[in-house]
Amino acid sequence: MKSSEKQMTPLKPGNADWQSRKEAAIARAIGILAPVYIEHAKNAEMWDVEGQRFIDFATGIAVCSTGHTNPKVTAAVQQQLQLFSHTCFGITPYSSAVELAEKLNELAPGSTPKKTMFVTTGAEAVENCVKIARAHTGRRGVIAFNGGFHGRTMMAMGLTGKITPYKNLFGPFPGDIFHVPFPIEYLGITLEQTLSALDTLFQVDIAASDVAAIIVEPVQGEGGFYPASNEFLQALRKLCDEHGIVLIADEVQSGFARTGKFFCCEYAGVEPDLMSVAKGVAGGFPLAAVIGKAAIMDAPLPGGLGGTYAGSPIGCAAALAVIDVIDEENLVVRANGIGAMFARRLTQLQQQYPDVIGDIRAQRGAMIAMELVKNGDPNLPDAELTKALVTSAWQNGLILLSCGSRGNVIRFLPALTISDNLINEGMDIVSRCLNTLLA
Ligand SMILES: Cc1ncc(COP(=O)(O)O)c(C=O)c1O
Numbered sequence: 001m002k003s004s005e006k007q008m009t010p011l012k013p014g015n016a017d018w019q020s021r022k023e024a025a026i027a028r029a030i031g032i033l034a035p036v037y038i039e040h041a042k043n044a045e046m047w048d049v050e051g052q053r054f055i056d057f058a059t060g061i062a063v064c065s066t067g068h069t070n071p072k073v074t075a076a077v078q079q080q081l082q083l084f085s086h087t088c089f090g091i092t093p094y095s096s097a098v099e100l101a102e103k104l105n106e107l108a109p110g111s112t113p114k115k116t117m118f119v120t121t122g123a124e125a126v127e128n129c130v131k132i133a134r135a136h137t138g139r140r141g142v143i144a145f146n147g148g149f150h151g152r153t154m155m156a157m158g159l160t161g162k163i164t165p166y167k168n169l170f171g172p173f174p175g176d177i178f179h180v181p182f183p184i185e186y187l188g189i190t191l192e193q194t195l196s197a198l199d200t201l202f203q204v205d206i207a208a209s210d211v212a213a214i215i216v217e218p219v220q221g222e223g224g225f226y227p228a229s230n231e232f233l234q235a236l237r238k239l240c241d242e243h244g245i246v247l248i249a250d251e252v253q254s255g256f257a258r259t260g261k262f263f264c265c266e267y268a269g270v271e272p273d274l275m276s277v278a279k280g281v282a283g284g285f286p287l288a289a290v291i292g293k294a295a296i297m298d299a300p301l302p303g304g305l306g307g308t309y310a311g312s313p314i315g316c317a318a319a320l321a322v323i324d325v326i327d328e329e330n331l332v333v334r335a336n337g338i339g340a341m342f343a344r345r346l347t348q349l350q351q352q353y354p355d356v357i358g359d360i361r362a363q364r365g366a367m368i369a370m371e372l373v374k375n376g377d378p379n380l381p382d383a384e385l386t387k388a389l390v391t392s393a394w395q396n397g398l399i400l401l402s403c404g405s406r407g408n409v410i411r412f413l414p415a416l417t418i419s420d421n422l423i424n425e426g427m428d429i430v431s432r433c434l435n436t437l438l439a
Contacts, residue, residue, distance in 0.1 A: 110271025123151025
């Protein structure tokens with residue numbers, strides 16, 4: 001054999017190779033924040049196919065709260081995989097789903113007896129909340145908030161209070177959805193304005209007696225990490241009680257220890273009628289649920305709810321392990337410690353750049369954000385700088401997420417198992433990137 005014919009070891013494809021194959025093979029609407037193709041991950045760090053290391057302040061959008069490849073969660077899933085991976089709970093059930101439902105019913109806020117039903121994604125949980133609320137009330141209307149995000153299926157998208165990029169080209173949406181302003185102190189939108197908008201809505205568009213549900217995020221997630229004040233959630237509870245409306249708390253992003261309570265609406269002492277949960281519930285395995293007051297949950301007829309993969313045994317095994325890890329490692333408390341650490345670092349950064357960092361939001365555990373503006377003016381959002389910071393961060397080994405109706409909020413969603421050292425290392429990268437961008 002000539003030396004030129006010797007077999008060469010093929011080069012391992014790198015990020016650029018995978019990205020160009022992605023562009024050819026996957027629809028362009030599936031956006032990519034950082035074109036680094038992850039090969040493995042552990043707790044709050046990830047490594048790509050080129051061996052580059054990243055600190056993860058995103059956790060796949062608030063999902064891997066117990067850390068990537070958490071040993072207990074992984075072991076529980078491996079054990080389940082040895083037994084069976086799917087039967088369909090509605091055909092031949094399994095005990096883990098019942099056990100998990102019992103635990104969720106216990107964990108849900110308030111003393112009213114609860115029931116749970118499982119699905120697979122957050123959007124599906126939201127859809128099912130609306131189905132259950134309509135079955136219970138026999139009414140049609142659903143009220144949601146400007147800037148809210150509830151998912152990408154038709155009803156969830158209809159409820160979402162932002163057009164671009166979620167709703168463009170996809171209408172018409174289901175009817176009988178109404179939006180009102182979400183009170184945001186930083187932007188000067190008051191609770192009085194919200195309550196007055198609801199009052200007007202009841203006079204102009206739909207009678208309160210025709211409204212099935214109000215859906216609210218206890219912290220607006222995609223909308224910009226604006227926390228719902230205790231007074232706001234309490235006012236919604238009162239309004240719903242007065243008019244027989246079902247109060248749905250969309251805890252998909254804010255639930256499961258993320259905000260320093262097991263569920264974020266506990267801050268307000270409010271017991272929602274229904275809650276949608278997903279993301280952090282199963283530490284990276286697709287599982288979602290509706291947890292709600294038993295009498296309301298039982299309104300739909302047998303067979304009216306469910307789905308082929310609803311409450312997958314893999315997801316249930318993972319979720320049971322996630323609950324144990326949260327408990328054993330005291331992650332609800334840790335979420336507050338993480339929030340306090342970020343608050344310290346962000347306050348220092350804000351002192352350095354008072355005209356750029358308009359607001360820091362660290363009142364809700366490890367659901368933390370900073371809002372970037374021009375000239376310190378809340379009405380001059382700096383979406384370009386936000387985008388540049390996200391890009392510069394991943395190019396320097398840190399995965400950061402943005403959010404916000406105006407695209408000018410950086411959100412920090414680290415694993416609740418992240419070490420102080422990694423938080424500091426990540427925040428050093430944020431500082432360095434900002435210094436460079438603002439030099
Ligand atoms: C508050 C909220 N609700 C619903 C969803 C939709 O969840 P999924 O993407 O799992 O469908 C999200 C996702 O970001 C969310 O943040």
